Amino acid sequence: MLVLGAAHHHPLHGTPPRQGPALGRYWKPSASFSLSGKERTSIHKRFLMISLSGVDMERFADEADVVIVGGGPAGLSAAIRLKQLAEQQGRELRVCVVEKASQIGAHTLSGACLEPSALTELFPDWKERGAPLNTPVTEDRFGILTEKHRIPVPMLPGLPMNNHGNYIVRLGHVVRWLGEQAEALGVELYPGYAAAEVRERGRLCVS
Numbered sequence: 413m414l415v416l417g418a419a420h421h422h423p424l425h426g427t428p429p430r431q432g433p434a435l436g437r438y439w440k441p442s443a444s445f446s447l448s449g450k451e452r453t454s455i456h457k458r459f460l461m462i463s464l465s466g467v468d469m470e471r472f473a474d475e476a477d478v479v480i481v482g483g484g485p486a487g488l489s490a491a492i493r494l495k496q497l498a499e500q501q502g503r504e505l506r507v508c509v510v511e512k513a514s515q516i517g518a519h520t521l522s523g524a525c526l527e528p529s530a531l532t533e534l535f536p537d538w539k540e541r542g543a544p545l546n547t548p549v550t551e552d553r554f555g556i557l558t559e560k561h562r563i564p565v566p567m568l569p570g571l572p573m574n575n576h577g578n579y580i581v582r583l584g585h586v587v588r589w590l591g592e593q594a595e596a597l598g599v600e601l602y603p604g605y606a607a608a609e610v611r612e613r614g615r616l617c618v619s
Contacts, residue, residue, distance in 0.1 A: 475506075476506045476507070476508045478491075478505065478508070479510060480507065480508070480509045480510070481510050481607040482510075483509045483510075483511030483513070483517075483587070483591065484520060485520075485583070485586065485587055487509055487511075488587065488591060488594050488599075489530070491594050492534060492590065492597060492599065493534065494507050495507055495594070495597040496534075496597065499597075506600070507598075507599050508599070509599060509600070509601050510602045511602065511605070512605065512606035512607075513603060515588075515603050515604075516587060516601060517586075517588035517591065518603075520583045520586075521584060522583050523580065523582055524580075524582075524586075525578050525579070525581075526580075526581045527575075527578050528577075528578070528579060531543065531545075543589055544585040544586055544589055546579075546581075547579060548577075548578070548579055549576055549579065549580060552573060552575055554567055
């Protein structure tokens with residue numbers, strides 16, 4: 413079971429209600445300031461006590477076959493593969509992905525050197541689908557840096573530092589593209605929600 417919560421009214425700043433599960437909407441404070449760790453912790457606790465009192469909280473509950481927590485590369489790949497297998501077997505399978513970021517890929521900030529074999533297994537036609545793998549590795553250089561010099565180290569075939577055939581990517585773009593492919597297959601994405609706990613009820617898990 414998938415359980416999501418949304419506050420209809422905030423007693424302090426009167427934020428509008430979130431509308432529906434597929435949101436990607438969030439409120440940002442109009443000002444920011446710096447505090448020490450103890451001050452931040454104290455203010456955070458007091459703010460939670462004040463802000464949660466009297467909140468009209470409505471919970472959205474629904475049934476799903478599989479709920480995946482985290483819309484990163486692994487979570488989306490798992491959701492995609494499940495839908496592909498279900499389609500091959502002619503089965504109806506409801507797969508949901510819960511992601512705490514306001515939109516898919518928003519919390520994936522790193523660059524990466526991507527080895528594409530796993531992506532090829534998932535989508536053999538990823539180039540035709542427009543996957544954002546646009547910069548192939550053309551040259552590798554590996555060296556030991558001293559205070560004033562660089563000592564070159566040879567790149568031997570088979571070593572993990574040899575990246576020929578790989579692609580330099582921004583991982584957030586890849587994750588966003590995976591989200592689009594997942595939705596096209598029927599995966600339900602719920603950005604803007606963080607899973608709080610998993611509760612077991614017999615053989616069922618309630619999130």
